[in-house]
Amino acid sequence: MEVAEELARRLGRRPRFVQVAFTSIDQSVERGDFDIGMTGVEDTPARRAALSVSVPYFEFREVLTVRQADRDRFRTLEDLKGKRLGTLGGTIAYQLLLDASRTLAVEPVSYDDDVHPYEDLASGRLDGVVLDHILARRSARKVPGLVIQPAVLATSHYVIVLARRNSALRDQVDAALGGMMRDGTLERIFRKWDVWDEGQKKLFARVLAGEPRTPPSSVAVPVAAPSGSRLGTALRYLPALLKASLVTLGLSCMAMALAIAVGVAVATGRLYAGRVVSGLLAVYVEVVRGTPVLLQLFVLYYGLSSVVRLPAFVAALIGLGLNYAAYESEIYRGALLAVPRGQLEAARTLGFSELQTLRLVRGPQAFRIALAPMTNDFVALLKDSSLVSVITVVELTKATQIMAANVGSWAVPGLLCAALYLALSLPLSRLARHLEARWRMTA
Amino acid sequence: MSALVANVLSVRDLRLSRGERQVLRGVNLTASRGELLVLMGLSGGGKTTVLRTVAALEPFQAGEIDLGDGVVLRPGPLPRESALRGVRRRVGLVFQLHCLFEHLSALHNITLAPLHVRGQARQEADERARQLLESLGIGHRAEALPRELSGGEAQRVAIARALAMDPPLLLMDEPTASLDPARRGELGATLRRLTGEGRTLVVTTHDDDFARDFATRVVVMAEGEVVEEGPPGEVLDAPRHPATRRLLQHQEPGLDSSGPSRQT
Numbered sequence: 001m002e003v004a005e006e007l008a009r010r011l012g013r014r015p016r017f018v019q020v021a022f023t024s025i026d027q028s029v030e031r032g033d034f035d036i037g038m039t040g041v042e043d044t045p046a047r048r049a050a051l052s053v054s055v056p057y058f059e060f061r062e063v064l065t066v067r068q069a070d071r072d073r074f075r076t077l078e079d080l081k082g083k084r085l086g087t088l089g090g091t092i093a094y095q096l097l098l099d100a101s102r103t104l105a106v107e108p109v110s111y112d113d114d115v116h117p118y119e120d121l122a123s124g125r126l127d128g129v130v131l132d133h134i135l136a137r138r139s140a141r142k143v144p145g146l147v148i149q150p151a152v153l154a155t156s157h158y159v160i161v162l163a164r165r166n167s168a169l170r171d172q173v174d175a176a177l178g179g180m181m182r183d184g185t186l187e188r189i190f191r192k193w194d195v196w197d198e199g200q201k202k203l204f205a206r207v208l209a210g211e212p213r214t215p216p217s218s219v220a221v222p223v224a225a226p227s228g229s230r231l232g233t234a235l236r237y238l239p240a241l242l243k244a245s246l247v248t249l250g251l252s253c254m255a256m257a258l259a260i261a262v263g264v265a266v267a268t269g270r271l272y273a274g275r276v277v278s279g280l281l282a283v284y285v286e287v288v289r290g291t292p293v294l295l296q297l298f299v300l301y302y303g304l305s306s307v308v309r310l311p312a313f314v315a316a317l318i319g320l321g322l323n324y325a326a327y328e329s330e331i332y333r334g335a336l337l338a339v340p341r342g343q344l345e346a347a348r349t350l351g352f353s354e355l356q357t358l359r360l361v362r363g364p365q366a367f368r369i370a371l372a373p374m375t376n377d378f379v380a381l382l383k384d385s386s387l388v389s390v391i392t393v394v395e396l397t398k399a400t401q402i403m404a405a406n407v408g409s410w411a412v413p414g415l416l417c418a419a420l421y422l423a424l425s426l427p428l429s430r431l432a433r434h435l436e437a438r439w440r441m442t443a
Numbered sequence: 444m445s446a447l448v449a450n451v452l453s454v455r456d457l458r459l460s461r462g463e464r465q466v467l468r469g470v471n472l473t474a475s476r477g478e479l480l481v482l483m484g485l486s487g488g489g490k491t492t493v494l495r496t497v498a499a500l501e502p503f504q505a506g507e508i509d510l511g512d513g514v515v516l517r518p519g520p521l522p523r524e525s526a527l528r529g530v531r532r533r534v535g536l537v538f539q540l541h542c543l544f545e546h547l548s549a550l551h552n553i554t555l556a557p558l559h560v561r562g563q564a565r566q567e568a569d570e571r572a573r574q575l576l577e578s579l580g581i582g583h584r585a586e587a588l589p590r591e592l593s594g595g596e597a598q599r600v601a602i603a604r605a606l607a608m609d610p611p612l613l614l615m616d617e618p619t620a621s622l623d624p625a626r627r628g629e630l631g632a633t634l635r636r637l638t639g640e641g642r643t644l645v646v647t648t649h650d651d652d653f654a655r656d657f658a659t660r661v662v663v664m665a666e667g668e669v670v671e672e673g674p675p676g677e678v679l680d681a682p683r684h685p686a687t688r689r690l691l692q693h694q695e696p697g698l699d700s701s702g703p704s705r706q707t
Contacts, residue, residue, distance in 0.1 A: 343545070346544075348524065349534065350531070350556035350605075351532065351556060351560040352559065353525065354524055364546050365546050368546065439546075
């Protein structure tokens with residue numbers, strides 16, 4: 001922030017800060033939402049291909065953070081074979097972990113922010129976090145019981161990004177950064193924030209010497225896609241997208257099954273149970289419908305983590321399932337009430353018990369009435385399942401976002417993603433229409 | 444024979460109010476084995492309510508409904524379904540609107556209760572259901588869904604559904620309402636046959652021709668009370684109560700209420 005203010009002063013502009021999600025800085029700057037993107041923006045070949053990139057102004061090291069107790073057990077990535085490792089999505093560290101997942105079978109877990117990975121590490125959901133040493137140091141101070149391993153997994157640089165068409169402004173930024181390095185302003189700022197070290201000194205020397213700006217990143221990052229072959233790059237991500245759509249499909253089906261089961265229980269409870277129980281169920285429905293599902297997911301995953309540490313997928317399943325159960329229960333309640341009272345009385349005179357009437361007469365007819373709105377909800381659930389990325393589940397939308405960040409464009413990933421969602425939802429609607437038609441004939 | 448005098452149904456001083464409105468103001472009614480009792484009266488007179496109360500679908504405030512063999516309905520809230528087994532075994536009800544189960548074929552409407560309430564085997568239940576449909580002249584409609592049936596067909600399926608549980612007392616609400624005269628005759632013959640088998644029928648109707656032709660006894664209700672009862676010839680041909688005369692006027696506008704009937 002302070003660097004940005006100084007930079008703006010030197011460019012003769014008044015800074016106006018726009019906060020965006022970390023992973024969308026690139027797209028936003030290209031769109032023109034703002035001119036200059038900075039703060040932890042890493043120097044990668046993909047960025048260089050897609051955007052105007054300034055000279056590097058800070059050198060960072062990717063480091064591994066583990067729990068104090070594992071200090072001697074988990075020293076390097078090799079020690080963490082088969083373990084869960086967290087990081088920020090769309091970063092060099094994430095790419096590092098993806099590579100490691102192939103060679104070392106570690107399980108990368110992608111987060112949208114840099115606080116929750118460390119909390120999950122402390123609580124035991126993760127066994128390590130890989131992020132740059134600045135974030136690691138800050139979090140190690142805030143979250144007790146963590147230790148940063150000395151081994152450097154990779155080094156890279158922070159840069160400032162601008163839209164590709166904005167290369168003139170980029171040259172001004174470069175000049176301003178050079179000036180700040182020469183007159184010691186940048187060093188003073190870094191010292192003030194206690195991030196100054198030998199690495200920065202060497203970096204400044206290299207930059208001021210006009211060293212050609214080859215990416216000095218020491219890890220293999222995906223080769224930049226020159227804009228002509230973006231499609232080719234996109235296709236290489238297709239397997240990951242297909243896998244993610246299986247997560248979306250599986251999660252949606254299971255969450256819907258849970259929603260139906262709980263919804264049926266809630267609906268019948270509200271109609272048949274005593275006043276207290278049906279009152280409590282009504283409260284459940286109103287609370288769940290009246291609060292955002294995003295909030296419910298956060299509470300389930302992070303809020304309850306001190307009581308019960310649910311795995312991300314399970315938390316997602318329960319969160320979505322219980323949320324949709326509230327909506328389903330209202331559909332079923334309405335459908336049960338729509339079955340004519342005369343039929344229920346006829347069933348009574350024939351000697352059916354309440355339960356038999358529900359099972360043999362009321363339920364089957366209510367189900368037919370509920371089918372259309374249920375299909376509607378399932379399609380909605382399929383898309384709402386994208387919300388679970390906030391609790392680290394990589395489903396279709398999240399995978400698309402990662403892909404878009406790496407490819408440097410939303411066009412192809414967006415189309416692929418939309419096609420996959422349609423491929424999931426259209427057969428479903430068809431099946432529902434088919435069932436409706438069949439039941440209309442035979443029943 | 445004692446069976447002849449044993450009442451299958453004795454309603455004593457039945458009183459029922461809905462809020463301020465007194466629907467039944469002390470109804471007394473008996474029906475013995477093999478009778479075809481016809482309940483008549485203008486709409487709103489309480490006929491249907493009597494049937495519903497006897498079938499334990501309505502709670503009542505005072506009086507008593509004795510269904511024989513110690514099965515008695517008493518005033519107060521309706522007992523739980525599990526406490527009404529005796530009533531359910533004794534009383535069948537055919538609703539005016541039939542109230543067939545819309546999602547099941549005619550055959551399955553009939554077999555559902557025998558299968559699940561009586562625990563009959565599927566084959567046995569199916570056979571009996573087909574017999575019943577056959578005897579009611581709609582054997583060929585067994586596979587049809589309720590919405591595919593005509594009014595008369597649906598009514599016969601509803602009768603078959605009630606008969607499949609073999610209740611000694613069968614109540615029917617306005618069975619003649621949706622029938623043309625020819626069908627009415629068929630229905631009457633069917634009901635006669637049922638009473639011949641020893642079943643007791645209580646039927647509400649507005650149709651005095653039907654009552655004249657098939658009732659063993661006619662009971663006229665007005666404003667929640669029984670105002671007149673007796674053999675159809677007496678009640679319908681020489682009505683004593685003004686309500687009965689009004690009823691017959693309604694049925695046959697243009698005929699002098701005190702005039703002679705068409706029956707010879």
